[in-house]
Amino acid sequence: MTYRSPVSDILFSLKAVAGLPELIAGKLDGDFDWDTLASVISEAGRFATEEIAPLNRTADTVGAAYENGAVTTPPGFADAYRRWAEAGWGGVSAPAEFGGMGLPHLVNVACTEIWNGASMAFALCPLLTEGAIGALKTYGARELLDRYLEPMIAGRWTGTMNLTEPQAGSDLNAVRTRAERADDGAYRLFGQKIFITYGEHDMAENIVHLVLARLPGAPAGTRGLSLFLAPKFLVDADGTLGARNDVRCGSIEHKLGIHGSPTCVMIFGENEGAKAWLVGEENRGLAAMFVMMNAARLAVGTQGVAIAERAYQQALEYARERRQGRSGKGGDGMAPIIEHPDVQRMLMTMKGYVHAARGICHLTAAALDLASHGRTEEERTEAANRAALLTPIAKAFSTDLGDEAASLGVQVHGGMGFIEQTGAAQHMRDSRIAAIYEGANGIHGIDLALRKLPLAGGATVRNQINWIYDVARAVSESGGGAFGATAGRLSEAAEALDGATREMQKWLASDSESALAGASSYLRLFGLTLGAACLAKAGLAGEALAADGDASELPRVALARFYAEKLLPVAPGLARSIVSGAAPLSAYEAVLADAI
Template sequence: MTDYRAPLEEIGFALEVSAGMKDWSSLPGFEEAGEDLVSAVLEEAGKLASSVIAPTNRIGDEIGAKWQDGDVITPDAFKPMHQAYVEGGWSTLSADPELGGQGLPNTLSIAVTEMVTSGNMAYSLLSLLTAGAIEAINAHGTDEQRETYLPKMISGEWSGAMNLTEPAAGSDVGALRSKAEKQADGSYLITGQKIFITWGEHDLAENVIHLVLARLPDAPAGTKGISMFLVPKFLLNADGTPGKRNDVRCVSLEHKLGIHASPTCVMSFGDEGNCVGYIVGEENQGMRNMFTMMNHARIGVGLEGVAIAERAYQHSVAFARDRVQSAAIGAKSRDSVTIIHHPDVRRMLLTMRATTEAARAIIYRNVWALDRAHRHTDADERAKAKGEADLLTPISKAYSTDIGVEASSLAVQIHGGMGFVEETGVAQYYRDSRIAPIYEGTNGIQALDLAGRKLMADGGAHWRALITEMKDALPKFTSLTEQSAIELKAGIHALEAAAEHLFANGFDGIVDTAAAATPYLRLFGSVVGAYLLAEQAEVAAARLQGGEGNPSFLKAKRTTAQFFIEQLLPSATALLAPIKGGASCLMEMEEESFARN
């Protein structure tokens, strides 16, 4: 099985060109985030991901997490890996220094997380959910809750889990039935069952801090009557150390298509009537509070698509350079060559590479916007950055996770029959990648969020600003081929036409907008990805001309951008027609007609 090598040159270039790396140290609190420190962090993270984490990926897939009398046991190799991760302080990178964090940019942290996720996606979910829980408690918890729980969670000694889904309440969270009853001491007794709880129980941390959505007895119906509660696996002693076991249990693990080493738990709260929880935020504001955690997780899940696509790409390149099959097309010699010489294999490899780099650039830019939204000294700039981050978040999540599935599928195809058997390892990437489009709001929900809420936000100011930026940049991309310039311009104008069309629909055309949402998101992601790759290609061309940098890498950046814009973008541009087509062809068929006689 091919080893993973952290693509440090690519990650550093993407951070610099697409995520403002040279500007990080100018923001308050990020003064230490200079190029030398960033480079050192990325270098060490690459070593950890490649040498410590990546070797456990196959082990985790084959052994998986095991349930035993309510306990969840992870593979033996996971314990020293997690210890190295915690002792290295990797979970503390972007956290508040007052709570034990290092206070570095989230944009740097997301790059490190990408490498960890490429190393072992199943394991990376532990830190993803913990980071989201930290965000929610920090934003909505009391000072006492922050001081009591966050330092240990930030250090990685304790982990966090998000408990939303129930057997009768999936995407419709408002249908949940879990209950909470207030006690005289201000705590709450929690009862109910949650399903699909990622890393809800395990043996790598000494405590698990659950954030649980539940309903108070007199709460309004639907999402307006949901509150959020902090439920620790172990209640704390007076000195803050884990004490008595709380009345929360993992009653089973799901048997899944992939991510076998990530325990997906069925959690039961209050079987003995004594599950103690503490409200986070105000009563009946739980859904709003949970979105703090969910929005953080959505970008992280999008990153899973990039990470799994990167590893599948590296695996496929190594195989294509080694596998000998048939003579080269058009060559005089009839000797067999390695398959990387065949045009269709190159098309698949370049598709994997180009879409992965486009998705990476989108996510990095998204997180840089979040950093500016939190740290910029100018209020107007903070507002603009927040609007951009909100706009890009559903694209980061949905576009990137679709790319992860598509890239890992191409990896299987490149390996041929060898890819369909477990021996080569690429089947695991395909199996693992498939959950990401479902996680944290399915990609259809992300598309509805983009075409509904984000399109209309602030009168459309944010998508109009992004389109204006792209249009203004077109004349500056002097290194593009003539065909690339034509296709990029066509893509940007198609995106603008699609946005204006959907924006004009209003509430009366809401069904038409819903029908167009998924192709609209794909068009949006493809155009923004093409634009960011063109931006990178322009920088690469300038450095080549100036004799700077690695010529091989810089030439590849230009070729990759050209391939994406000329070979992949046109099919996305063509989505303008179905976007304008409305819902009639989707909705006119009778329900009974879907069934086969």
């Protein structure tokens, strides 16, 4: 199939949903200009469409290969990565001081979607590098920044996150990798990490590992974790590469999807110990790691959007070409299957999912931009809280929708969808990891419920719900007839979310088991409703353009209506399910007592 980066849709969402032009015109410090930003995104789209997307099928069939500690990436990856880096794409969001472009988060999230839509397996390498740059930039000593940041931003070196160990997945309390202070002022690392994305590969000159480890005598639990930087090749003071460090890749995993992305077992300190430098303070590693993880969470949510878009494009192309049965339109021959209402339903659902999740990711990035560059302290704090609230929704809701869209994509293809050569199944396999890594989605539900609802005494979530009510009111007051029942459905969903939120907040003080039992459904309800509001906002923008004589964006109204009338009506039922609390789970031991 022919995949094209959805540049115009992304630009429309940045304008109509996230309000980027207003942000750069008035609210963000910095000298940005919409046309320049738009041309950066368009050029990213061109590069991804032409240079990366064609590699994605082979990346799946050939995959990454391991031999004697070395990892060979799929055909074309190393070349494409070199050109990608040379074009400066590693520096979109990085500070200009170290060679980056220093562009807003909104532009970065747009590019992240573009790379991942072209090839999720390819894009994971820059995704991890970006996270490592973020953590270093925030917590690294000047000396580390000077030595590592420029080549990482230039894409000559890549970065990794080393958290997980066999006994420590989502629970970092259990991390055992140990660090020892050495006479030379550096440290030595000993331990094994698993699930390390691009822990070893042949695409860059050096690999910079950020590693969570424990110093001797450190407190138990996460408060005894420190973050270290351990490069694959040691770096001299002048930046030239020296000896190989005592870290190697022991094997790579055989996975359901993203075959092109090597998932490595990394072994630190088989001999004298992996030479490493502290990032930030001792025993404060978790804070630094959270900088990486938060950025990565939004990026992973964006992967959900990207894969849903790619699956949608492929299904749409198939549905236009494949002929089966007769449609209601009459005619003699077989009709393209897109003329069958159930196929329309699947494609519209996929498209609705893409645009809803994209809108939520854009809202999150807009909040991050305001949090960094807002004009007042109050504005920045409020925006930081909003970003914190939205991040788990952007991550978990978008990746769930990515899975659902990719599965619908298979279904649209019928029997051909199950055949690997078709490529639809690859999207489903690739997509499936996104709901798991960077915190399994259930953990983001808990994060939303326990840590984000109380932000600013509840004002953060209240403001976000009010924003949804405002969109519903705007549709009701100024939306045209093509919106159908959008305003009504959106108000009802907002009320359902409102009620569920109050119940959850009550439980936080008195009945945390009920809050935990409802957390995943609550996140779903929030995402579903917020996504509908994003679509409605885009629809209103389409109508406003039409009033000015440009009707090209009017179909966004119909998409908002479809979503509101066909997908959103389950919102009150989700709220009802949430408010039933933990009682329906209370007998779980008896219900799950035996496997038979």
